[in-house]
Amino acid sequence: MSAAVVARLRAAGCVFAEDEAALLLEAGGDLDALVDRRVAGEPLEQVLGWAEFCGLRFAVAPGVFVPRQRTRLLVREAAALARPGSVVLDLCCGTGAVGVAVAAAVGAVELHAADVDPVAVDCARRNGAGSVYGGDLYEALPAALRGRVDVLVANAPYVPTGAIALMPPEARDHEALAALDGGDDGLDVQRRVAEGAPDWLFPGGWLLIETSGAQAPATVAAMTRAGLTARVVADEELAGTVVAGQLPTA
Ligand SMILES: C[S@@+](CC[C@H](N)C(=O)[O-])C[C@H]1O[C@@H](n2cnc3c(N)ncnc32)[C@H](O)[C@@H]1O
Structure with missing residues (x-):
């Protein structure tokens, strides 16, 4: 050394x-x-070109969001709901780490992933994140997926615009603004994810969104407005919070 x-x-x-x-x-x-x-000040993972997440190694290009350890909670909750053969959609996929880690934990799922950032889409493809689409949320998806998704995971941006300046420089200077900025209260993208989810979920299917403890009630409210039955899951050790919402079966 x-x-x-x-x-x-x-x-x-x-x-x-x-x-x-x-x-x-x-x-x-x-x-x-x-x-x-x-x-x-570039994040170590972007300099190396890879990040470790859930025991797996993921390619990370400059500017792409580096998977955070707290997001293991999202993986854990999604993996508990999915079964071999489930249709899993990783929306706002970044490197694709969440969907790939769920697939690794569950076995053979039908994995789909989407992101608006072409660099992230390229990373997710390199990381084997299933069928990967580029574009704005659900607009990126093939119509054939409508009504078929068993487990929809989303770690969408949720930092309030005013809090971006308070983030560590590694994040605010080296990850794309679109990966971080969730609008005035941080929930703009989450609300759109929740609103659109019922059209894509199979009856009884689940939407899981990573959020913060403080924002969880608003995330629950967005899912409830969309017709889902939602609950909050928090893990102190991982410092993670997830809201899980289920579409009624009938
Ligand atoms: C917080 S990062 C999470 C990335 C990844 N899910 C993870 O946990 O590592 C949010 C991701 O959402 C994507 N994104 C932001 N707005 C989007 C939109 N309107 N449609 C699709 N993806 C979007 C960003 O490009 C970024 O990759």
Whole structure:
């Protein structure tokens, strides 16, 4: 391990400088260029080109949202509801990590994923996120999927616009604004996801949305307005919150 690399990373504020140095060395290529990018504040995962999530490795291109550990709760809840053969849709898929991790946990599901960002769509395809579509929420999807989805997962952007400036620079300067910004109260995209879900869910199917503890009541309200029966699931250890809503069977 190069002491000089560790020293540069530490001086730049990297808490796990030794671990990061080892990963950057392992990555191969132009080490100085990689360290320069990291020292300039780019997320480690974007510099390496991959992120670990749920024990799997996912390609992450510059600008694409890096999967967060709290999102393991969304995977866990979705995997508990899906069965082999279920139709699973990962809306706002980013790298596709959520859908792929659900599929890995459940077995052979029919996986679909969609994102508005073409760079994310490319990542999700490289990560094997099933059939991957590009476009605005449900507009991206083939009509044949309508009414067939058993489990719809969405980690849509939910940061209120005014809070973006308070995010760590790694996020606000290096992840696409569209991956973070959820509008005035953070729920603009979630509300559209909830409103559209009944058209795409199979009767009895589930919509699961990652949210924050503070925003959960508004996420529940959006699902209730859409005709779903919703409940909140929180996990303190993961610092994660998910709202799960079910479409009535009849
Ligand atoms: C918070 S990131 C989550 C990515 C991924 N699901 C994850 O958990 O790692 C939100 C994603 O939603 C996508 N997105 C934002 N608005 C969208 C829209 N109107 N239609 C489709 N995708 C959208 C962004 O491009 C971004 O990839």
